[in-house]
Amino acid sequence: MKQGAVLGMILFIASESIFFLLLVLAYVNFHKTTGQEAAAMLDPVKTGLFSIALISSSFTLWMAEKSRPKNKGLFRLWLFATVVLGAIFLTGQMMEYGKLITHKLTISRDLFGSTFFTLTGFHGLHVFIGLVLLSVLLGLALKGRQNEPPEPGVQSVAIYWHFVDAVWIVIFSIVYLWRYV
Amino acid sequence: MTAESLPSGQINSLADIPEYKGLWSWVTSIDHKQLGIMYISSAFAFFLVGLSFGIIMRTQLLVPMNRFVAQDFYNQVFTMHGTTMIFLMAMPLLFGFSVYLVPLMIGARDMAFPRLNAMGYWIYLFGSLMLFFSFVGGGAPAAGWFSYAPLTEKGFSFDPGITYWALSLLVIGVGSVATGINLIATILTFRAPGMSLQRVPLFVWMVLATSFLVIMSLPALNAAIIMILFDRILNTHFFAPAYGGSALLWQNYFWFFGHPEVYILILPGFGVVTEVIPVFSRKVLFGAGFLAASTVAITFLSFGVWMHHMFATGLGFSVLYVFALSSLLIAVPTGIKIWNWIATMWGGSIRFTTAMLFATAFLIQFTIGGLSGVLFAVIPLDWQLTDSYFVVAHIHYVLLGGMFFAMLSGVYYWFPKVTGRMLSEKLGRWHFWLMVLGFNGTFFVMHLLGVFGMPRRVWTYPYGQPMVAYLNMFSSLSSYVLAFSILIFFWNMISSLYKGKIAGDNPWQAWTLEWATSSPPPPENFDSLPPVYSRRPLWDLENAAAKVPEGGEQS
């Protein structure tokens, strides 16, 4: 059963890629009418900083995987760093949402609101789920029992987390960096 | 084997298996065989509901300007007919066959993720019940099974029907993707020693292809559904042209899912007849390599034809050409299969059991449905006939005359394995002939109705068109024959469950691994496995000369 876990996660990610692809394409489809607003309302520099946090969390997760099974202590540390960095990203996102909403840019105001919040919102939801999964791994690691968390479990969550990261790179480029093209 | 269970040599019916006793063992089951039976039973229950909706529709269309049902009820009925038949009947039916048969055919103990398997079933059941709750929860959806925007926006569909439709399909879709992942993981990692991918029964190969289609196409439906839900609930504007949204965006997203979906529906049926035809012709499958390769071709091509559902929406010439060509080309790998099946029968020693009768009818009916599909790929003809009863004829020939007949062939073939009892051949023949009569009578004339200008999804038609009136009446009367034949089928299943002849391990002298264990199989599936050197392990066992892998196969 365990050997299937990684394969199962890869298949799930293939499926989710199509889902995100279509949300991105919806954003792109309406870009002619929404591009200006995106340029005016979004702050690529600030969001870029939080993006660095998310991308670094992939690095810390990779370091965590590498330190298994030799060094349990390092594994827990790197894993903890991953969770913290992911949480920083989500906090940044929420702050950005807050700022937009106080400027009356809501999901229902216009097509920009519709496409922006849907796309980034679902990404954020996937980050949140990832944080839950990583916390479960961390909890199991802290409990200190032999062979926990199980290797296939760590590998599949890692694949998921890297995927979520990769999706963000695409979203960030298209939504925040398009104005520079 | 547990201490309580019988040695598999003494298992003759589901009642002989203590692990399956009692409702609780079924509700909490993670056994792929129990779940398969539950999927198939639920599918058949929803089939009866969908069939009743069809009968209501045909009765309303019996005569012009009929008042059998009110127009808004009719619109809910035709929407629920399509939605039920596709998502609540056909999908679970093919999943049921797949999760039941795949582990057995590859010599495995169960699926890769048994608990995920159970989740898939229960999510389907509850999603389906939620959809039907709409009838009492404010109104069933009434915008057709593909819910075109902006009709589905709140402004045009005030009642919650569309929201029920969207939420239910989202829920059911999650289950489908989970099952797809499960099937792929099982097929790729759980095969018996010696069973390379070139040696899996072609039903398994078709299920593998189907599962890829499932996991890659359902997300498109999910994305579209989320957008219409947001439009309706959160006041976004994805599909509202008045706010700059796009009606065509819905159509593109839906059909990007919708077209692979119809291949999802038909490929397992192809797999069934690919198992049935060789066994009853007593001949090895002709051209297994081309059959497998054409399946791969269909899988990829099916993502490149979706705009043929939108030929009349005013796309540019280049877009139209590309999709016309891809839609024409996809007929080629589909056609190859028909010729290969016919070639398998050629020179055989054919026993026309009920299973074989259904498989043969499938060949003819699916060909007719496929050819009307080719006709639609010729765009100017599509411009005439799309959205008319000609399409209704096409879809029922491929889905009912094709897929459902193939699955019925599978039921008559595998019922003995699943239950330990043979279905009555006598009742089977009554079922078959009445169904052929009823099905073709109902749906062949719909080609003509389309030619005579009858659009689809209409709750009535005007006076003054005698041919339209006669053909509608003929179709409706035939539909009653079709419905009656289904009753015979259900009677056959129920009575055979209690009074059918004991089947034994391999009543058809078939060759794949599921026949190398008792009928029904014990919970752990196999006491021991025969060696696997080819796609027909039991044939090889019989004809011991085949210790060497068979030559001449393409992979």
Added chain:
Amino acid sequence: MDLTNAQSTNIFAFATEQARTIVQLHYATLAVCTLIAMTVIGLLSFIIVKFRHQDGNPDPEQYEGNLKYELTWTLIPTAIVLGLGIATAVVMHTINPPVGNNQPDVIVIAHQWWWEYRYPKKGVVVANELYLPEGVNTLLEMRSADVVHSFWVPAFGEKMDTIPGHPNHIFYKPLKPGLFVGACAEFCGADHALMRILVNVVPPKEYDAWLENQKKVPDAPTDETAQRGKELFLSKTCVQCHSVAGTTAQALVAPDLTHLATRQTIGAGVLPNTVDNVAAWISNAQDFKPGCHMPNMRVSKEEAHAIAVYLEGLK
């Protein structure tokens, strides 16, 4: 609604140049498909008879494939479909070429559940009954005011969806005069089945005369009942939705009624156009077209009759 005086709605009873081309392509494609179907059915019939199991027969020879045959039945169908593809391209270009700089002769605007027709070059707006000139290749622009509908007159050939936010175009060159009927061909809600299309193809002279008449403001009513009807029409909520040229009724929500008397049906093909039918429709359109956007007008029978007499005088 009785369609017995209309031309056949059989797609093979072509009535435009474009439809004729489609019919020819149709025959060719049907011939190919029938040939293939007959081959399959023929082979299977032969097999069913010849290769039926007989007791005592030896086991059949097991052959696993034949590359030559399989390539043949791969390549021949490929050639056939490519041939169909070429025919497709040629016919597509012929019957619906790009619009270029042409301005539309008619703008079709689909509504839930009626058809608005505008003749922009002449400034004419009508509802539910389209007039086209015989022998003239006419350009129609297809639009929608609400949801997706589809304009389909089988005898005319191609159908075209009317999609809000996405105007389409189509060319029709009618070959013969007559009354042609069609239907909305994309499910559009409650009364999709009662959104019929009526097209009158008339010789060009008659067409011009019809257009001229439609441009005119109708004469004021002289009959007493009609005058009373006009007062009622203008004072009740009719004017919230309908328009009649030369009056204060200028709303665009519902069919224009300026020349209602010249139409053969009302309600987009639901009822023949007579005073009694118009009165009944005014009283409660929901009786005849349940779910349409015209409510029960809550007028007395006498009032309805008066309004109907007025409207039937709008020639």
